[in-house]
Each structure stands twice: as C-alpha cells, then as structure tokens.
C-alpha cells in the first residue's frame with residue numbers, strides 16, 4: 179500500500195470567505211449629451227483613461243447601454259449618482275443606473 183492510500187480522507191472543509199454582492203453601474207445612451215462630455219465624466223468619476231472611456235461611451239452610444247464597472251452597492255450607487263449629477267449640472271440628461279450582479 180502506498181503512502182497516498184494510507185492517508186485519511188480530508189474531512190475538514192475550508193471556511194468560505196463571504197464576499198459582498200457586486201453591483202453594476204450602467205451607462206445609458208441619450209440623444210443630447212455630447213460624446214466628449216460623457217468621456218470626461220467617465221474619466222472623472224470612474225477613473226478611466228481616455229481610450230477606455232471613449233470605447234465605453236461608444237458602446238453605450240451604439241447599443242443603448244453599457245456596463246461600465248462593478249463595485250459594492252454603496253460605491254456603485256454613489257458613483258452613479260455623482261456621474262448623473264455632473265450631467266444634470268450642465269443640463270444634460272446623461273444617466274447612470276445600478277443593478278445587482280447575479
């Protein structure tokens with residue numbers, strides 16, 4: 179009998195680390211907000227670089243919406259609110275929403 183056969187089966191289960199559920203921040207397209215302004219908001223609030231922000235903006239522009247990032251609920255809601263507010267302050271209907279990730 180080799181060493182492996184003599185080993186007792188492992189019965190201890192590793193305790194699973196609880197991870198908080200994640201929330202998606204979704205950018206919605208509209209017909210009025212200038213493209214450059216959307217890019218500016220994505221850079222300011224979501225810390226994206228120019229090329230990533232541009233790609234995300236174009237995806238929302240062409241498909242109607244784009245998931246831009248996932249965070250814990252609080253962070254997702256705060257960022258969505260701040261980003262939406264940046265548009266509102268300039269009179270644009272730019273809108274960011276959140277959705278729980280399944």
Ligand code: TYC
Nearest residue numbers: 206207208211212213238239
């Ligand atoms: N569709 C807008 C335009 O043509 C640009 C835009 C892109 C607005 C993405 C919102 O989430 C958006 N000026």
